[in-house]
Amino acid sequence: MIALSVTTPLLQSHILSELAGRHIYLKCEMLQPSGSFKDRGIGALCLHYSQQHVSGFISSSGGNAGLAVAYASQVLNIPAKVIVPKTTPDIMVKKLRAEKASVIVEGDNWDEADSLAKEISENEHYAYIPPFNHPLIWQGYMPIIDEIKQQMSKPDAIIVSVGGGGLYSGLVQGLHAHGWEDVAIITAETVGAASLATAMKEKKRIRLDTINTVATTLGAKQICQQAFDLAMKHPTFAQTVTDKAAVNACLQFADHHRFLVEPACGAALSIIYEQYPIIQQFSNIAVILCGGSGVNLALLKKWQQQFSL
Secondary structure, eight states: OOOSSOOOOEEEOHHHHHHHTSEEEEEEGGGSTTSBTHHHHHHHHHHHHHTTTOSEEEEOOSSHHHHHHHHHHHHHTOOEEEEEOTTSOHHHHHHHHHTTOEEEEOOSSHHHHHHHHHHHHHHHTEEEOOSSOOHHHHHHHTHHHHHHHHHSSOOSEEEEEOSSSHHHHHHHHHHHHTTOTTOEEEEEEEGGGOHHHHHHHHTSOOOOSOOOOSOGGGOOSSOOHHHHHHHTTSOEEEEEEOHHHHHHHHHHHHHHHSOOOOHHHHHHHHHHHTTOGGGGGOSEEEEEEOBOSSOOHHHHHHHHHHTTO
């Protein structure tokens, strides 16, 4: 059977454990083939559609979801088109093309790119692959909990960054499948993209007017319904962090653990590096390192200068 994702290691970080005064474990999703956790969920949906003899895959994400679609298309030998807005960083456009995806730049924002993707899907019999809002995508992230259960004793809490809520939804579903309903989830969002934290505060799904963050892959204006519904039932502690803290966490993590990750991943790490009070409630904490391919040394240095770090 074709596999589009791999089992990732869970490593105890002695540096972060000492800093936090807690046992901190790192689930290394940045080691997935395309560089992020998206290979699990997006890969699951692409595999599903590959069995239906579609003409190709279509995605409207210029971020990690689009790259996961491009990677899947290579492995499955099914063409992929990725529609990206004009704001997509050059680093991601180059990586998409390196995976042989047909890249079309359309629109000033994701919504405009997404409209074209759906139109192509209908007209050309291409399977539309959303970035996060699909049951098979959520299901694709459930094995992360299966692996954690094999790799450590039961954690007290899991820290995870949240964008549209696909990964969060899969993690909660995975916890419930193992009877771990009491394992808390600490969510991390940057201040300029806090759709889940705002929704939980207002007790209803809201749509942000704008997205303003360097953690562009967290930039969903509205959390998906599944994530909101689960957050209202599962013990979830929504935290917001500054862009500066997220970037600083990326820099420190590179020094401490020799990996480059995006600011979206840095948001989760900053909960530890900034020693947020919420972590004092728990002894054993797993951090989902979602990874991200929209980063390199030049970008890290640029952000470092931008925030005077």
